[in-house]
Amino acid sequence: MLEMRRIPPCPICGKPAEVHWRPFCSRRCADVDLGRWFAGVYRVPTDETPEMPEAEWTETPDAARRMARDHGPR
Numbered sequence: 001m002l003e004m005r006r007i008p009p010c011p012i013c014g015k016p017a018e019v020h021w022r023p024f025c026s027r028r029c030a031d032v033d034l035g036r037w038f039a040g041v042y043r044v045p046t047d048e049t050p051e052m053p054e055a056e057w058t059e060t061p062d063a064a065r066r067m068a069r070d071h072g073p074r
């Protein structure tokens, strides 16, 4: 059933997104977005929640979360 859903284009480059990298088209674009995300998060020295709507968080692909864990804060 999920296959029937239309995936919006990659927000980074605009190419058709891959299911695996949703909402991105490739690992590279997911990485680019993740990099921006981290840059924003780690710039904030407080515990306060970054300015990120919940809706966006729920749309974070599992792959990105996995990468977030792999990269980890240095």
Ligand SMILES: [Zn+2]
Pocket (backbone or CB within 6 Å): 010, 011, 012, 013, 014, 015, 024, 025, 026, 029
């Ligand atoms: Zn892309």
